[in-house]
Amino acid sequence: MNKTVKYVLLLLILGLTAKTVSARAYWVFFSDKDGVFYNPYLYFDTKAIERRLKNGISLYNSGDLPVRSDYVESIRQICPEIYTVSRWFNAVSVHASSHVIDKISGLPFVSEVKKINEYAQRNDLFSFQGQELSADMDQLLENQIHSMEGEEFIKSGINGKGIRIAVFDAGFPGVDEHPAFQHLFENNQIIATHDFFANKENVYRKSTHGSSVLACIAGRHNGKNIGLATGAEYLLARTESSLTEFKNEEENWLNALEWADKHGADIVSSSLGYTYHRYFVTDMDGKTSMVSLAAQKARDYGILVINAMGNDGDGKWQVMGTPADAENVMSVGGIDPDSDLRINFSSVGPTVDFRRKPNVSAFGKVVSCNGEKMTTTYGTSFSTPLIAGFAACVWQMNEAATAEEVFILIENSGSLFPYYDYAHGYGIPQASFFTGIDEKVETPSFAINVDKEKIVVNLTDQYLNSARKGMDRYFFYHIEKENHLKYYAVLNTAQQEVLTLDKSTLEEGAIIRFHCNGYTYTFENN
DSSP states (O other): OOHHHHHHHHHHHHHHHHHHHHOEEEEEEESOOTTOOOOHHHHSOHHHHHHHHHTTOOTTOTTTSOOOHHHHHHHHHHOSOEEEEETTTTEEEEEEOHHHHHHHHTSTTEEEEEEOOOOOEEOOOOOEEEOOOOHHHHHHHHHHHHTTTHHHHHHTTOSOTTOEEEEEESBOTTTTTSGGGHHHHHTTOEEEEEETTTTBSOOSSBOTHHHHHHHHHHOEETTEESSSOTTSEEEEEEOSOSSEEOTTHHHHHHHHHHHHHHTTOSEEEEOOOBOTTTOOGGGTTTTSSHHHHHHHHHHHTTOEEEEEOOSOTTSSSOBOOBTTTSTTSEEEEEEOTTTSSBOTTOOBOOOTTOOOOOSEEEESEEEEEOSSSEEEEESHHHHHHHHHHHHHHHHHHTTTOOHHHHHHHHHHTBTTTTOOBTTTBTOSBOTHHHHOTTOOOOOOOEEEEEOSSEEEEEEOHHHHTSOOOGGGGEEEEEEEETTEEEEEEEEEOSSSEEEEEEGGGSOTTOEEEEEETTEEEEEEOO
């Protein structure tokens, strides 16, 4: 390579670098929607109209009105790189230099400009173990459904029919070809698709992560359910890159949420999250990130957003990512099928303002289909769609319920409810709570003895002599003060005297909840 060519290449590289460094991403918020009108019956899918009417939401709600086109065009004249237009937030996202953004800020109809965190990082998607369906995998496939008592839904013919689920992920290759998804196409259950990176409909490409996620909601293998919502309708959105997180992925997520609303989604299943390099742990308050604010708005429109807690539980970050920090998002933790407790990588709560996260949990090690073959895979990415499928079944059985009511019902069905902690939430939702089959009776599994100095908990002989499975093998307790947990623990139940607490170490007014084998006892230290 001669010196002239090297010099030209260097200039090109420097030019690209300068452009990359000088251009930043911003949200630009507008002051009004004056004079805007639209026909909701032409704009929205019929199911979106039905959802609004069911929830008493005006079809002419200001959040639904389009952004003023003259405002958008004025921004475009200054900055051609408009990426997202949000009707909910009356805003656009732009990629602009500081000089250009100063011009935009000075426009009379611009109410606020907010910088977008845009650092790239490797996307934390767990790798797959490519293998044939072994006896162990077959057992795990059965157990991931059984852990939720999902067979009760299946036997009752409950499969999410009539519910529309939007899935946000990094691609869905093989979904249009593999037998695990064939029923979705035979019955026209894929309603709409969109790739928000390429701005086209084809999503059957790129990362297999989304294929495995969809399988955990809707897939079937050799007559067996991989997920529970095999009869639901689907909207598939590619919002993530395959290998790295680019600066516009949160914008894609928000854009996809408004798209899902327009196309009539009842549930959004999102196995995505944004943490370090973009935010601090103190930002996990449900009010800082735009995706959390968008998820909150989705509830206002009657949509149930279900999001993974994240896979940082054994790292430095540890807590959930956003939008799992949003109050109205059902945040899902991961359970280890071998121990029946939190799987080591599953992120924990609480939020920075001490709200309860996760809300519920499901298996974090599952058998799924990646669009090519059946695989074993790990992550709260796969706990989340298991719960999304469960939620669709619950909603099918309670079709008049609102998103908020379905949320509460699922929490109440948790295997630990009313006990909770920041590792397991309310436990794994149980289908028998809704079907009434094998209804459980709360038989005391332990006795509490309290004197002036201590609290002693003894397991009953009946419990010690019983066959215990799942979370019923353990004794859980937490200490709560002012509506947040000061401490929580899980104990082995090998000995009759399972716990002794020194009362002098307990704060006045502290609430201690003990839970074992479906029985919960609450003690207040007064």
